[in-house]
Structures are given as C-alpha cells and as structure tokens.
Amino acid sequence: MRHDTRIAVGPVQFRIGSDWARPIAALNRLYASYPQDPERPADATVRLFAARPWRRWLRPSVQIGGDFTVPDALPLPLAMGLLAAEMGMNLQVALGWRRHLLLHASAVEKDGRAVILSGVSGSGKSTLAALLGETGWRLMSDEFTLIAPDSGDALAFPRAVSLKNEAIAEMAARVDPARLGPLLAGTPKGDIRHLIPRPDAIAAMHDPARPALILFPRFGGAAAAVEPMGEGEAFVRLTEASTNYTALGEAGFAALTRLVRETPAFALSYPDSATGLALVDRLWAEAGR
Template sequence: MKPLDLKPGEIARLLRSNGLRLQIGPFAVSLRSRLRRVAEQIAFFYGDYPRIEADAFVDFHIQINNPAGLRHWVRPQAIFSFDGFKPFKPLPEDQAFAMFEWGLNWCIATTSHQFLITHAAVVAKNGQAIIFPGEPGAGKSTLCAALVSRGWQLLSDEMALIDPGDLSITPVPRPIGLKNESIAIMKNYGDETLVGPPVTDTIKGTVAHMRPPADSIVHADRDTRPGYIIFPTYSAAADSQLDKVEKTRALVRIAEQSFNYHILGREGFRTVERLVSRCPAFDLRYSQLDSAIAEIDALL
C-alpha cells in the first residue's frame, strides 16, 4: 500500500469531496469533512498513513460536519456521523478532530467482534507486546506515549485488538490522546513537534494528541505476540515498582476492561483465560517515567 503522500491542500480537497480514504491498522476508513480544522489536523496526524483505492471496500464511512440549523453559524458545533447514523450529541467545533478519534473508537468497539477488544494501550519491542489495561486517569496513555518516545512500537493507545484464536494483537496505531498535565509532561519528555494543538474544556478537560512514530505506522500490518500485562497506576512520589498480579485477578480485571467480552460469550472468557495463562501480569505504580520504563525494560 502506498503512503498518503499528499499535500495538505489535496487532503482538504478530498475531505470535502468524495472522502479521504485511509488504512488505519486493519480498518479502511473514509472520512469526509468540510471543516478546515479537521483538514489541518488530519494532514498533521494522518499524513503518513497508507491510502486505499477509491473503489475499495471501506469499513467505516465517517463524516464530521456542522449540524444543520443555527449551530452551523452561531458558536459552531461539529457532529459525527457513521454513514448517516449520529450516535453522539454535537460538540463545539474546536473539538472536531478529537470527535473523529472518539467516534472511530466507537465504530471499532461496536462492530469489530472478530477481536476481543480491551481498553488498553499496547506497545511492543523485539516482537513482544505489552498490554497496559487501565481505567481513564490511571496514566496508561502517558506511559504509552513515553515508551513510544523511547523507541517502542505503538500498537494502540486505546484498545488492544486481541485475536481469540492465536492471541496475537493487531496493531491499530493512532494519535495518542493526552489529557491535562500529561500534555506538558510529554512535550518535555518527548518530541514537542509531535504534539498537536491542545483543545480546552472538553468533557475530558484539556486534550491534545501526539503523532505516532512513522515506524509504527509502517509496521501496522504485523500482528504481534503479547508478552506481558501491566496495570499502570500513576501515584505521586511513588518509587517505580512492579508487583505480580495473580492470574485469576488479572483475568477479572481484563474482562472488566473489555468492551465486547459479553458479546463474545464463552469465546471471550476462553480468550482472556489463555491470555493470562500465557502472559505474566503486574501492577506498576510509578511517578517517574524514566524509572518506570527501566522496570519495564528489565522484564524483556
């Protein structure tokens, strides 16, 4: 597949006409939008992604535009549409790009039951993936962004796509969502130029996204074996420490963090059971990114 390799102006033109067609991990996505802000941010974040042919099958036909009526003009809003279906309330227009990311999460999590989909960041090194499940606020995205800044491959920032057959993880590398304090932390810790413009006053507070490394996008077609499960918790002033988690506990926690566990039924249970049997699980408390990464490196 050819990389997009388009000038921002061409991206904007495709977005407002027949749609920009991208391969994002295993998914073919067509995005249409007349919003300039969306065009700018798509060019910034998705400029290196492979493009797909105009007559190929598309998994998700997405549109982000102003809603009809007054809010097109007065304090404009943006609304997300999955092929005409609008599952969310409109948001202020400056959140349009974040809305694309959230909406695509929703599309994947509600339609892709060929995978067990777990709320987790996934990074890999030397062909071994580490799964970081976590509640929002636990610090998984920050840790994930830090690892990626130190050369780890990004498989996903939000969701682990686990194959119920061989437990391999299909990469779906996308911009990493950073919230509040994490934005400044990652600007200092990693490459500042990769972090997009922050948007204030979202339901998650201030959010910004960080571009995934080009290497991770190139390698998105390689499924990876999971090696470890690490449950991160950011805890101010804590020394970085890994504590082993019992397999049964890990099983319950992964099941709780999986979006479609109930849909897969028995297959879902078996998948998690085999995953925790194969992969040792740890709790990681950390406050310093460097020492947390050193602990994780020491596992491999």
C-alpha cells in the same frame, strides 16, 4: 457529506465525513504519513455533523455520529473537531469491530513481544506507552489493543496518541514539534494534543506481536509498587476493559482465558513517569522473556 477523508489504522479502514472543512484538514495533517489505499472499502463510517442546520455556522457544534452513535452524546465546539473525529473513530471500533477481542489498553512491542498496559482513563497508560515508544519500543496502540482469537497475538491500532494535560509538556520536550497536532485546550477531557507515532511504528502497524506482559498501571501514590496479579483477577479486569467481550461469545472467552494463562500480569503504581518506565523495564527483564 461536504468534506471527507479516509484513514486506515491497523486493520480498520475508516471513512470520515464532515459538514466542515476544518476537522478533515486537521485529520489529514495528523494522518498524512499513514498508508493509503483509495480503492479499499471502509469498515467503519464516522459522521461529524451539525445537529441543527444553523449550528453549521452559528456557534458551530459538532455532533458525533456514524455507523454507531451514542444517543445522548453532547456536541463539541468546532474548535474541538479533531477530538470529535477521534471520539467518533473510537466509537465505531468499540461498538462495531468483531474480528478481534478489543481491549481498552495501550501496547508496545520489542523483539516481536508485546507489553499490554490496561487501565482506566488517568491511569497513565497512554503516557507510559508514548514514552516507551520514544525509547526503543514500537508503539502499537494508545487506546485499543486487539487480540486475534485464532493465534492469540496482539495487533496494533496506532492511531495518533491522545496526550492529555501534563503529558503534553512531557512529550513536547522529547519529540520533533512536527509530530504534534494542534493544542485543544479546555476540552471535556482537559487539554489534548495529538502525537503522531514514529514512522517505524506506522510502517509496522500490521505486524502482530506475542503478548509477553500485562500491566495494570496506576499513576500516583508516594512510592513505586509492583504486585503480581493472579489469572482470575487479570481476566475479570480485562473483561471490564473489553468493549466486545460479550459479543464475541465463546471465542472471546477462549482468547481472554488463553491470554491471562500465558501472560504474566502485574499491577503497578508509580509516582512519576521515570519510575514508571524503570518499572516496565525491570519487569520486562525479569518476567517478560
């Protein structure tokens, strides 16, 4: 490929190639502070390419490919190349990674213990994790949390946080502007802007944490509500949040069973971020120890 770069996030070494210089330059700015080992072979390859030769110049559009591809995925305009790269990286991990149980969840850590936040897109899990990451917690992940089958530990995957819509202004008010990527307006997922995690979160990306709380946040509703969740329901919800639970077979079942047996779980709904943060702190004080 004409342009390429390498990025290591948590245990995964990516190689990203592109027909255009811009997405690679944008990635390099976003991931400049991440540790680099140029000698390390890549676990996963992402390709950003023009689906038809003329699409390199004429209304250029980025097709997302790599080791794994989604057959009918629509290309994105070149201006959203950074989003295409992010989707490509997520795709490779979601479909290719087998070393750990993958949960579609964000996570934060304090004192070596992790709070795992699982929920569908729009549940506010990324925003909550990003906010917690600015208030005394280590941000582990905003998209994937990895569970090691042998130890039961949670592992971090601290890629740049993908802030969406209202969350952009909320975070921009709190962080150094140098930690924000370019605004990608009007993407299929709404407005997107990336947030570079704090340097300590990047430096600690290989440090595992013991799962202490599993939360299923839901943004919206008039009042705050907290509902303890049984092991069975947490188990079923997390199988749905995992992209490789089936592929891991018995090891996946054992890891997930252990996780829900050893970790208290709660569903919480919250009308605004401040309430959400307060709920997490309260649950941490009551049940997370």
